[in-house]
Amino acid sequence: MWAVVALVAASTAAWAGESGSHSDPVGPVLLEIVLLLGAAKLGGAVFLRLGQPAVLGELVAGVVLGNMVLLTGDSALLTQLSRDVTTPGTPMDILARLGVVLLLFTVGLESDLGAMLKVGVASFLVASIGVVCPFVLGWGVSVWLLPGQPDPLTHIFIGATLCATSVGITARVFQELGRLDQDESRIVLGAAVIDDVMGLVVLAVVSAMITAKDTGQALAVGSVLGLVLLAVGFLVVSVLGGRWLAPRAYGLASRLQGDGLLLITSLAICFLLSAAAGAVGLAPIVGAFAAGLLLDELHYREMNDRQGTDHKLEELLAPLTALLVPLFFVQMGMTVHLSTFGEAGVLGFAALLTVAAILGKQSCGLVVGKGLDRLSIGVGMIPRGEVGLIFAAIGRQLRLNGEPVINDVANSAVVIMVIVTTMVTPPVLAWTLRRGDRRRGVPSAA
Amino acid sequence: MWAVVALVAASTAAWAGESGSHSDPVGPVLLEIVLLLGAAKLGGAVFLRLGQPAVLGELVAGVVLGNMVLLTGDSALLTQLSRDVTTPGTPMDILARLGVVLLLFTVGLESDLGAMLKVGVASFLVASIGVVCPFVLGWGVSVWLLPGQPDPLTHIFIGATLCATSVGITARVFQELGRLDQDESRIVLGAAVIDDVMGLVVLAVVSAMITAKDTGQALAVGSVLGLVLLAVGFLVVSVLGGRWLAPRAYGLASRLQGDGLLLITSLAICFLLSAAAGAVGLAPIVGAFAAGLLLDELHYREMNDRQGTDHKLEELLAPLTALLVPLFFVQMGMTVHLSTFGEAGVLGFAALLTVAAILGKQSCGLVVGKGLDRLSIGVGMIPRGEVGLIFAAIGRQLRLNGEPVINDVANSAVVIMVIVTTMVTPPVLAWTLRRGDRRRGVPSAA
Numbered sequence: 001m002w003a004v005v006a007l008v009a010a011s012t013a014a015w016a017g018e019s020g021s022h023s024d025p026v027g028p029v030l031l032e033i034v035l036l037l038g039a040a041k042l043g044g045a046v047f048l049r050l051g052q053p054a055v056l057g058e059l060v061a062g063v064v065l066g067n068m069v070l071l072t073g074d075s076a077l078l079t080q081l082s083r084d085v086t087t088p089g090t091p092m093d094i095l096a097r098l099g100v101v102l103l104l105f106t107v108g109l110e111s112d113l114g115a116m117l118k119v120g121v122a123s124f125l126v127a128s129i130g131v132v133c134p135f136v137l138g139w140g141v142s143v144w145l146l147p148g149q150p151d152p153l154t155h156i157f158i159g160a161t162l163c164a165t166s167v168g169i170t171a172r173v174f175q176e177l178g179r180l181d182q183d184e185s186r187i188v189l190g191a192a193v194i195d196d197v198m199g200l201v202v203l204a205v206v207s208a209m210i211t212a213k214d215t216g217q218a219l220a221v222g223s224v225l226g227l228v229l230l231a232v233g234f235l236v237v238s239v240l241g242g243r244w245l246a247p248r249a250y251g252l253a254s255r256l257q258g259d260g261l262l263l264i265t266s267l268a269i270c271f272l273l274s275a276a277a278g279a280v281g282l283a284p285i286v287g288a289f290a291a292g293l294l295l296d297e298l299h300y301r302e303m304n305d306r307q308g309t310d311h312k313l314e315e316l317l318a319p320l321t322a323l324l325v326p327l328f329f330v331q332m333g334m335t336v337h338l339s340t341f342g343e344a345g346v347l348g349f350a351a352l353l354t355v356a357a358i359l360g361k362q363s364c365g366l367v368v369g370k371g372l373d374r375l376s377i378g379v380g381m382i383p384r385g386e387v388g389l390i391f392a393a394i395g396r397q398l399r400l401n402g403e404p405v406i407n408d409v410a411n412s413a414v415v416i417m418v419i420v421t422t423m424v425t426p427p428v429l430a431w432t433l434r435r436g437d438r439r440r441g442v443p444s445a446a
Numbered sequence: 447m448w449a450v451v452a453l454v455a456a457s458t459a460a461w462a463g464e465s466g467s468h469s470d471p472v473g474p475v476l477l478e479i480v481l482l483l484g485a486a487k488l489g490g491a492v493f494l495r496l497g498q499p500a501v502l503g504e505l506v507a508g509v510v511l512g513n514m515v516l517l518t519g520d521s522a523l524l525t526q527l528s529r530d531v532t533t534p535g536t537p538m539d540i541l542a543r544l545g546v547v548l549l550l551f552t553v554g555l556e557s558d559l560g561a562m563l564k565v566g567v568a569s570f571l572v573a574s575i576g577v578v579c580p581f582v583l584g585w586g587v588s589v590w591l592l593p594g595q596p597d598p599l600t601h602i603f604i605g606a607t608l609c610a611t612s613v614g615i616t617a618r619v620f621q622e623l624g625r626l627d628q629d630e631s632r633i634v635l636g637a638a639v640i641d642d643v644m645g646l647v648v649l650a651v652v653s654a655m656i657t658a659k660d661t662g663q664a665l666a667v668g669s670v671l672g673l674v675l676l677a678v679g680f681l682v683v684s685v686l687g688g689r690w691l692a693p694r695a696y697g698l699a700s701r702l703q704g705d706g707l708l709l710i711t712s713l714a715i716c717f718l719l720s721a722a723a724g725a726v727g728l729a730p731i732v733g734a735f736a737a738g739l740l741l742d743e744l745h746y747r748e749m750n751d752r753q754g755t756d757h758k759l760e761e762l763l764a765p766l767t768a769l770l771v772p773l774f775f776v777q778m779g780m781t782v783h784l785s786t787f788g789e790a791g792v793l794g795f796a797a798l799l800t801v802a803a804i805l806g807k808q809s810c811g812l813v814v815g816k817g818l819d820r821l822s823i824g825v826g827m828i829p830r831g832e833v834g835l836i837f838a839a840i841g842r843q844l845r846l847n848g849e850p851v852i853n854d855v856a857n858s859a860v861v862i863m864v865i866v867t868t869m870v871t872p873p874v875l876a877w878t879l880r881r882g883d884r885r886r887g888v889p890s891a892a
Contacts, residue, residue, distance in 0.1 A: 024543065024724050024729065024730050025534050025535040025539070025540065025543070026540055026543035026544065026547065026720075026724075026730055027720070027721045027724035027725065027730060028721075029540050029543075029544075030544075030547070030717040030718075030720050030721040030724075030730065031717070031718075031721045033713075033717055034713075034717045034721075037710050037713070037714065038714065041702060041704055041707065041710055042702070044702075044703075044704045045702035045703045045704050048703040048704060049703060054703075054704055054705075088471050089471040089537070090537070091535070091536070091537045091540035091541075093471070094471065094472055094475050094537035094540075095537075095540075097470065097471070097472035097475075098472065098475075098476075101472065101476070253487070256487060256488070256490075256491035257490075257491045257494040257495060257500075258487055258490045258491050258494060258500055259500070259768060260764070260765070260768025260769075261487060263765050263768050263769065264483050264487055264768060264769070267479075267480075267483070267769065268483060268484060271476040271477070271479055272476075272480055274472070274473070274476050275473045275474075275476040275477045275480075278470045278472070278473035278476075279473065283470065284470050284472055284473060284476070316764075316765045316768075317765065318706070318762075318765075319706070319709050319762045319763070319764075319765045319766055320765055320766065320769065321706075322705060322706025322709050322710060323706075323709065323710070323713065323766065
């Protein structure tokens, strides 16, 4: 494997040397894909051997790749790699984002809408308490510890960054350990979707409050309400409308001649809902998950019959996710800047913020019925992932009295909180799920 | 299908309206993928119904998408779409390039190195004359007819675009007509393979000449010779070295735990060879084709045995090519600017270039033994397909005195030539093959 890494480095060097030439722009991307996939598979294999989920190995591989500069010193190649992979909108970044969209699509396909609606009340309660508790705790920690921040709205904003749940990591762990048909998994996934809507609302309200205060204008209650209605409306319309539309889309496509129509039609439905979710301010993965939920084998059975094929959508998606999903988790690891941990005055605040983030979500376990694995539900809600980072990024752009609402110290603390909550979840969740098995007397599946 | 297009347009509009917001950058890419795939599948289905290859429909769909502005007038959305899809290095462009890399990889996998070597001499003669004659004819047509192009290297480059034979289209036509076990078919496929290499060597030499002239440096014969040696050497080393390395790479990977390792290892070999081909000045697709040629089911059988799986690499690649390959052909169609057809001399130039392309390849029938169906061999070599389009794309990126070597007029003419040579082949080849059957007294198979 190191031979591969060396070969990649050498070839990339050959590339960089050929500056300003007309070489095909796909070359560096091909090398970066090989490098990231190699690191992901190596890291995944190591952590699988240690009894941990592969996703943790992919994250750690990303942290190593993203912080190699600490070992090697400044290097044009490493800087280029970091920029290509972690800058929003680059081809590598888009490939990673396609990966997480497809991941949530497959998780949605594996989930059963009816079964999820059955635990809908539990999901709603889990999402609600999982927004309120971390929000209050984070607010309190900020009031107590954040130095030199006079405006109370800053503390409220920091509390808001703790609300989110990043469903990507949890979904992947549930999928890897084969738990998508467990009630705990359904409750957490449902709660994560509801949480995304709630987080959006909290973000919109707090941002509107800050903007109103900064500009001295009254709070635009109407526009905030409109945003909330748009997000909720999207979810309802997409699932209901999608269930009506999907069989018709397959029926239409099955009249066409051509290859790959089942895959293409399904991807089109997934991508359209993801893009629509993004357009109303939700995360695209929420749309992808909704698309997976509403699609059903019944919808495309007629297509298979008509074309004389026997394709399973899950099998057609497997090569796509094998290629793209690891790119997302390595990318996520690469956004971790270990140097952040060394900044003065940050670690104490970050540590307490992280504790607030973790403890706050443990409240989620308390609102579900007694027969359920409450600890796993609380742990499943822990990771903040990219959603927490997006909140922080918005806070850095918002200004109050000429100062960014999220200053450098607060930003570093939020980033550390996101790193720890994200990295801690896979191993702890694997442990709590197996513990739940033992308690119920089920032989461990893994 | 129009409902999909309308929905895409509406969602994109919603996007564009949300200017300066913090929306996820994957959204527009998702919509563009849906739009291009929808157009590709619709176009492919129409042309399949007309008895033509699906790839033609994809090209035509691209032409329609790229020229909608002629119907709708100036539109910010269409301009954005064109720019996102056809600008080198954008995420959509990289996806399309990944598509053609994977296409040539699968074509290489379908080709049998041993069977081709048996008719190697005939194939080599057919390839050689099939490069020289169209090259000279195309050069002559360009000198005679291309307006406003003073530099002789431009004419040489246009001659070079006629050298190629599309392996994919040729193989697919023989396969559709059930003739893959005929000597004519093997000779044409082998010649198409050698032709690809020769054409790309010609491209490398002509590109080097243009770059040398543009930078004002003298073209040392030694450096061109070095380039040719590097290209040929790369192919020899990659096939020989790859055949030695591939089973070892699979053996190493099969010791790792994890999912998708067969696909990932194969893609890594393909991508590394593609990137290496690019690094030595060849097109990445040459490396991808070499990777496909050198990989063999034997190499990964042990991996399947060890992991208890029964995967076929071709089946794992099918969903990837179903998603990405149409993006390449639609993108290529989108580079056709119909507005340039109104310019003086374009249609006449395109017509004569097409005649040169067709007549030039008829020389191929003259160099094979008497017992063979010479006309079918000549006709089988006609389609230029994606290779001619890639030549044109490279020509558009090469600059001479600040102007692209292949300007809009020349590009449109080359694309028309590619469309006509590709469209004309299936019906004509079907006719010549049946004519050959009748002459030999064989009852027609089709």
